[in-house]
Amino acid sequence: xxxxxxxxxGAIHSAQPHVDGIELADGRIVAEADVVWLPPVDVGTIxxxxxxxxxxxxxxxxxxxxEPLVFMKGPNALLGHRGxxxxxxxxxxxxxxxxxxxxxxRPVAHxxxxxxxxxxxxxxxxxxxxxxxxxxxxxxxxxxxxxxDGATVLxxxxxxxxxxxxxxxxxxxxxxxxxxxxHGNTRDMVTSVAGLVAYLSRTMTLQPGDVILTGTPKGVxxxxxxxxxxxxxxxxxxxxxxxxxxxxFNRRG
Amino acid sequence: MDWVVFTLTDHRFHVxxxxxxxxxxxxxxDAALAAGTRFYPPVDGAVYxxxxxxxxxxxxxxxxxxxxxxxxxxxxxVLYLKPRNTRAGYGAAIAVPNTGVEVGASVxxxxxxxASHVAVTDAAEYVAGYVxxxxxxxxxxxxxxxxxxxxxxxxxxxxxxxxxARRHVGDPDALPVxxxxxxxxxxxxxxxxxxxxxxxxxADVTEFMTLAPGDVLTLGAPHGAPVAHAGALVEVxxxxxxxxxFTLVAExxxxxxx
Numbered sequence: 001x002x003x004x005x006x007x008x009x010g011a012i013h014s015a016q017p018h019v020d021g022i023e024l025a026d027g028r029i030v031a032e033a034d035v036v037w038l039p040p041v042d043v044g045t046i047x048x049x050x051x052x053x054x055x056x057x058x059x060x061x062x063x064x065x066x067e068p069l070v071f072m073k074g075p076n077a078l079l080g081h082r083g084x085x086x087x088x089x090x091x092x093x094x095x096x097x098x099x100x101x102x103x104x105x106r107p108v109a110h111x112x113x114x115x116x117x118x119x120x121x122x123x124x125x126x127x128x129x130x131x132x133x134x135x136x137x138x139x140x141x142x143x144x145x146x147x148x149d150g151a152t153v154l155x156x157x158x159x160x161x162x163x164x165x166x167x168x169x170x171x172x173x174x175x176x177x178x179x180x181x182x183h184g185n186t187r188d189m190v191t192s193v194a195g196l197v198a199y200l201s202r203t204m205t206l207q208p209g210d211v212i213l214t215g216t217p218k219g220v221x222x223x224x225x226x227x228x229x230x231x232x233x234x235x236x237x238x239x240x241x242x243x244x245x246x247x248x249f250n251r252r253g
Numbered sequence: 254m255d256w257v258v259f260t261l262t263d264h265r266f267h268v269x270x271x272x273x274x275x276x277x278x279x280x281x282x283d284a285a286l287a288a289g290t291r292f293y294p295p296v297d298g299a300v301y302x303x304x305x306x307x308x309x310x311x312x313x314x315x316x317x318x319x320x321x322x323x324x325x326x327x328x329x330x331v332l333y334l335k336p337r338n339t340r341a342g343y344g345a346a347i348a349v350p351n352t353g354v355e356v357g358a359s360v361x362x363x364x365x366x367x368a369s370h371v372a373v374t375d376a377a378e379y380v381a382g383y384v385x386x387x388x389x390x391x392x393x394x395x396x397x398x399x400x401x402x403x404x405x406x407x408x409x410x411x412x413x414x415x416x417x418a419r420r421h422v423g424d425p426d427a428l429p430v431x432x433x434x435x436x437x438x439x440x441x442x443x444x445x446x447x448x449x450x451x452x453x454x455x456a457d458v459t460e461f462m463t464l465a466p467g468d469v470l471t472l473g474a475p476h477g478a479p480v481a482h483a484g485a486l487v488e489v490x491x492x493x494x495x496x497x498x499f500t501l502v503a504e505x506x507x508x509x510x511x
Contacts, residue, residue, distance in 0.1 A: 045336035047401075070401045072334040074299045076463045109407075134461075136331070137323045139304055140398045144329040148461050149369070203402035204338045251370065 002157040002237070004081075006035035017157070037081035040124055040158035041103055044209040046073040047200060048099075048128060050141060052190050052215025059218050068191045068199055071140075073128075073147050073213075081156035084244040085129055086149070087225050088251070093132040094223055094243075097216035098174040098231035100167065100186055101126040101154060102193050104212075109205040116197035119206070122160045123167065125239040126213045127153040127174075127231045130220075153231075153241045154211070167193045170234035172217055176227055184217025186233075258366050259298075259466035261381040264495075266415040267293040269342065282415050282495055291344030295384060295416040296363055298467030300335040301458070302388055302404075305396065306448050306473030313476060314396075322397045330449065330457050333401075335388065335410035343414035343497055348407065348504045350391060353482040357388035357474025358430045358489045360444055362451055363416050364470070369463040376452035379464075382418040383425060385497045386471050387411040387489045392480060411489075411499050412469070422492070425472075426450040433488040434481050442475030 004015045004022065013035075014025040021031045050069040051057045079085060087094050105121020129152070134145040164170075167186060174182035191199065196212055223229055225245040232238050246252070264282045267274045269291035275281065285292075305311060305327055311318065318326040341347060347354075365381030389409040393399050422428070425444060432440040449457060451472070458470060481487050483503035490496045 045334075045338065047336075067400055069398065072336055072401065072405070074301065074334055074462065075465065076299075134329065136327055136329065137325075138327050138331045138396050139333055142329065143301075143332040144461050147332075149463050203406045204336070205407050207337065 001160050001163060004040050004155065004157050005038040007038060008035045012038065037083070037156055039078045039080055039154040040156065042209050043075065043078060043154070043211050044207050046077070046152065046211050046213065048073055048146070048213040049191070049196060049215045053184060053188050053217040054190060055188065055218035059220070068196060070200070071146065073152055076149050077147050077152040079150040079153045079241065081153070081239055081241070083150060083153060083241050084248065085151055085153065085241055086249050087223070087243050087245065088131070089246045091131050091133040092222070095130055095132070095220040096174060096223060096229050096231070097128040097130060097220060098172055098182055098233065099126045099128055099213045099216050100170060100172070100193070100233055102167070102197070102212040102214060103158060104206045104208055104210040105161065107205060107207050108197065108201050111198055111201045113194045113198040116194040116201070117161070117167070119197060120161045120193065121208065122158050123164050123236055124154055124158050125231050125233045125236050127229060127239055127241060128213055128216070152213070153239060155239055157237045159236050164234065164236070173232045174219065175230040176221065176223060181221050182217065182219030184219065186214070188217060189214060259364065259381050261363060261365065261416055261418050263418055264415040265295045266413065267295055267342070269293055269344070279495070286414060286495055292342040292414045294340050294342045294412040295414070296412065296467055296469055298364065298465060298469060300340070300361070300410055300469045300471070302333050302335055302359070302471045303454065303473035304331040304333060306331070307476040308446050308448055309476035311448070330454060332458065333404060336405055338407050339405055339410035341408040341411045341499065343499065345408060345411060345499045346502045347389065347409070347411065347499060349483055349501045350504055351483070352391050353480045354389040354501065355392050355474070355478040356432050356481050356487055356489070357390065357478045358432045358440065358442070359386040359388050359471040359474050360425065360428055360430065360491055361386040361412065361469040361471045362425070362455070364464045364466055364468045366466050367463060368455060368459045371455050371459045373452045373456045376455040377419070379455060380419050380451070381466070382416050383422050384412050384416040384469060385489055385491045385494055386469070387487065387497055387499065388471060388474055411497060413497055414495050417494060428492045430475060431490045432479050434479065434485050436486070440477070440479045444472055446475065447472050
């Protein structure tokens with residue numbers, strides 16, 4: 001089952017796919033473009049994993065790490081499907097990262113990798129932007145590069161884990177203005193979904209709504225103001241957003 | 254997270270087991286403390302910490318700031334998150350590994366209303382108040398890319414006992430901070446040595462990330478944070494605020510950190 005959270009005519013609704021658009025829980029069927037899409041779950045802690053696809057690690061010229069490179073993101077970063085992410089004037093490299101988002105379904109601590117997938121409630125798609133101009137070499141990756149307002153697009157749907165099957169067999173594709181720029185498969189993760197849940201739960205109790213962004217494969221490219229970026233993973237859906245300017249956000253250097 | 258405003262009029266505290274938060278005078282807080290009460294953390298928002306934010310920490314790094322892997326001194330604020338599993342309140346018993354933990358005695362700025370690209374001159378208007386934070390981490394040498402379990406273990410962000418309204422706090426950039434372990438003073442510092450004052454920090458952080466009402470942004474641990482081990486009673490004091498006390502206990506299964 002797929003569910004979304006959308007704002008429509010003064011309220012926030014749960015919604016599901018429908019052949020004629022989307023169906024709100026109250027029965028109304030509306031066009032996809034007539035609602036405001038919100039992140040599909042009430043998100044708790046956001047863990048993000050860097051360098052989790054070997055080919056992407058080579059692309060960024062890093063060595064392979066000894067344990068997962070995990071960082072965290074705040075609620076300010078979240079953005080829904082069809083949202084706008086600001087690209088500051090003057091930066092040279094702002095790139096998307098299409099990632100499988102794992103949503104924890106029940107509390108978990110000290111779980112073995114073999115049992116870990118039982119604690120996953122479902123999956124979504126994340127597009128986690130980075131501005132490499134702002135990377136600094138202290139407690140990497142730093143928040144100015146990674147935890148920007150609206151830089152973590154999540155959605156459009158939350159898909160139950162039972163409907164996804166093996167999370168390590170999902171095709172990943174990103175398109176910029178309709179042209180494919182990224183292709184990969186979750187089978188190539190350095191640390192699997194189950195491995196990440198087990199690793200994090202060794203020292204941290206995970207709660208329902210906590211989200212793990214599992215890293216991006218090779219093929220990240222700079223995007224510019226006005227670009228439309230579409231991320232697709234397996235049958236989870238198509239996550240679309242656009243790049244906005246400083247002027248749109250009323251920022252003046 | 255409250256969307257419009259976070260109210261803090263006096264001392265906001267939440268007695269363990271009570272369903273409601275109180276916002277009352279120091280007398281009511283002291284009475285609850287005298288009764289031996291435990292507390293929940295007094296705020297619910299996201300908690301961001303500042304790193305390398307004491308000038309003495311940067312001074313101690315010396316030439317390392319300009320050599321690999323760092324190559325240049327920090328420009329923007331160096332920040333991290335204390336996720337919700339780390340939240341703990343006054344009187345908590347925190348499980349620690351056999352390495353012990355550094356006790357980062359810090360002052361948290363409690364945000365009062367949505368703060369985005371705030372000007373330095375307006376910053377105070379966005380501050381509801383302050384909270385004492387014992388920001389715990391497993392001791393580690395590298396500040397390049399340390400793994401997050403060092404800072405984000407369950408219970409590693411102890412806050413309280415109360416959040417204190419801004420009107421009760423004088424100059425936030427001149428607050429004495431101290432740590433006692435088993436009633437013995439082991440550490441003293443001041444927020445006056447921070448790289449940025451509160452107003453500048455809020456301006457620099459909200460340039461790229463919006464802080465919501467009820468969020469906490471700490472001024473960071475002063476240089477030379479003391480290390481405490483399982484069995485210790487830890488007390489963090491900020492100025493004349495009610496002290497933050499908690500205990501450390503041994504992890505049931507040790508050796509979690511790789």
